[in-house]
Amino acid sequence: MRGTKWMVAVALWAGTTVAAQASPAQFLVSTDWLEKNIGDPKVKVLEVSVDPGVFERGHIQGAANLVWHTDLVDPVRRDIASRDALQAALRKAGVSSGDTVILYGDNNNWFAAWGAWVFDVYQVPNVKLLDGGRKKWEAEKRPLTPLATTAKAGNITLSAANPTLRARLPDVVAAAEKKSSTQLVDIRSADEYSGKVIAPPGVAELAVRAGHVPGAVNVPWSQAVAADGTFKSVEELKKLYGAVGIDGSKPVITYCRIGERSSHTWFALSKLLGYEVRNYDGSWTEYGNAVGVPVANLAGTVWTGK
Structure with missing residues (x-):
């Protein structure tokens, strides 16, 4: 069964029905590889960062900028x-058909991974993350340029959205109430998970209730990466998630606050380990404000973190 799920995941990512044994190299590129292949006309580099002005101050040569809250989400309704x-x-x-798309960004690729998830929903083929993102690129003092480039218009055609890659509130409630076999992975900090705080310091997006979805295990996203921001090895990732019962034998839903950090864990579990995973982009800002849903609160705060 696990082998079958792995093959399905690979086929979905690749946009084909032909299964093949996958490896992290299919979904990640190194900083060294990217610097050597920047001039390849079939390699398109896209930056998805969250901090304002990062791209404008300096970006990888030839990269285009995707603004996550305007280019990757609907400007009118809360949706992708x-x-x-x-x-x-x-x-x-x-971006044209047949291109290899490389995504990277700040904050250890949080929103670059969000971009990879959105691209996956629309079945964009040949998408990879720059392992380590801006953090590793800058630490290695690789070149950045503030000069914007105007790309020749591409011809890519997207498929219809694949709803099976996205979790909705009823899916999460069903898992919380043990009405499905789906496992939940809360990738927020331990304080967010326990209910001690609702959101990271300085973050405005809040929920009325603090805590986590009942039954969810807590594996903060940062545990999946090494000190330089690159993903840990497949063996290390299997051990990390296996320790809390996430081994690919059951479907998984990842969630965080608004879906960006959970996209990072979705990428690790889905692309690097080949597990059957959906990302819940409504995450705690939807679930913690929903009426009639069960909430687990270890800190005893109950309302608004107090």
């Missing part, structure tokens, strides 16, 4: 970008 809007953004960035 529509097929047409995302397709237009990618074409403007110069």
